Amino acid sequence: MQNVRPSPRLLAPYASDPTKSRGRRIAEPPSATRTPFQRDRDRIVHSSAFRRLTHKTQVFITTDGDHYRTRLTHSLEVAQIAGSIARVLSLDEDLAEALALSHDFGHTPFGHEGENVLARLMAPYGGFDHNAQAYRIVTRLESRYAHFDGLNLTYEMLEGLVKHNGPPAADARSPFLSDPELADLDLVTQASLEAQIAAISDDIAYDAHDLDDGLRAGILTFEGVRQIDLVADILDEVEREAPGLDPARRTHELVRRQLTRMIEDVIGETIRRMARAGVATAGDVAAHEGPLVAFSAEMATSEKALKTMLHRDLYRDPDVLAARVKAGRVVEDLFAAFASDPSLLPAQWFSPGDEEARRLRRTCDYIAGMTDRFALGEHRRLVGGTPDLG
Structure with a gap:
């Protein structure tokens, strides 16, 4: 088609300028109709990880009622707020919204309780952190594109996700400091204004x-x-x-x-x-x-x-605490079931030659990606005695 360039926006000089983006780890032809940050946002919205947020707990287990927030509705509200602030400050709304929409990708089923369980079980194997898991999803675990794993987002998006809680270099406990694949990212300086807004x-x-x-x-x-x-x-x-x-x-x-x-x-x-x-x-x-x-x-x-x-x-x-305890047991039981018999994992999540650390990391990735209702269904199928969380 004819190359129709996106209409330029009047951005402040301190904004993240999509025309000056560092690009992507794997080079791609530019979009004829979207800026790089618009393309990032659209990839996030169309990802499997984004859809799964529909049935992941925010505070109340999602079986409790139809009107309580889930991770998806929370992320949409965050994106609306971020876009509003970015617009007033003449910053790039698309980047702010993309970061907001993806910031909870790494959350497990059943909110922070699921994260706490996986962090404890994975402590000998590198631990678990939902921010690091979000980065892992957008760079490795989404498997939809012909020429790369992940979503191949811009460097500005990746650095925004990594710096969600500030520069990793300022926190000796940051899970990002030990990842050699982040060598091409800036872990020292402050995040962009768009990332700070998100x-x-x-x-x-x-x-x-x-x-x-x-x-x-x-x-x-x-x-x-x-x-x-x-x-x-x-x-x-x-x-x-x-x-x-x-x-x-x-x-x-x-x-x-x-x-x-x-x-x-x-x-x-x-x-x-x-x-x-x-x-x-x-x-x-x-x-x-x-x-x-x-x-x-x-x-x-x-x-x-x-x-x-x-x-x-x-x-x-x-x-709320009683439901969290029951939910934590569901996650722990699933991890134990898959760890004791890896063949229970779907074929794409299990390789017989995997060493223990890699096998358990893949198990963790699989469980972390589950929605609340899928985790409960798997627990009924594999373990039984599934608690009522309603």
Whole structure:
């Protein structure tokens, strides 16, 4: 077809410019209609890993109800927030959204409980970390393309994923430091502004939607969440403007206004930090001593208090914890079954000549990729006595 170049966008000089992308590990002809970062985003949306997020737990095991967030709906909300912030700051929305959409690829079935079990079982063989697993998925485990494994994403995407929690070189415990295949990535400097936005959008999204889901489930109460000054202030504002709302509308007003306040706070604080630092180029962003995308001090205090409350009153609720314990047993039983008889694994996940470490890593990859409902189905088939997580 005729080469129709994507319309150029007016990006800030410190944005990640798709026309200056470092490219991909395996060279490909450029798209006639999409920028490199748009192409990354589209590959993520069409990947198997993205579809599997539909049935992976966020907080509540997905059999608990149709309205609670899953990893997929969480990722979509993160992408919406990231795109909104990037747009205001004249950054590349496609890169920010692509990073947001893929940031949870490495999560196991049953949320953090599944991750904790696999981390413990794999400790003698290199451990397990969901961020490292996301990178492993997009570079190795997706097997859809004729000429490469993974998705062959741009270097900017890969570095954004690797730096999700900051430069790996700054954390001696980072699982990325021991991977020789990352030699072509920059593990030292700060992440791009788009990657920093995706990371903080993750916090904004789950702070809001976990509050929403907790109130919807009846585990959290309006009286209980008032202990957070930010939440109390918003609830007072809602009551003044629309007194006597039913709980569902009151919850929605709380959540949407909290999102707005956090997003606007990040935008304002980021602009202030960049001005103080004299940031003029993407290189300035990389060389800065710390992140530039952040909450203000006041909002950071509120956000920390909100997280503390959610951990204490929601994530550690007895019913939530009971379901997590049962879910952890499902993951542990599956690992034991496949480890004792590797022939139970699908053919593409098992090679008779594999040494133990490689065999168990492939077992871990297989289990980590499962959805909640597939893991429960495999447990019923292979082990039996599958617990009811509802």
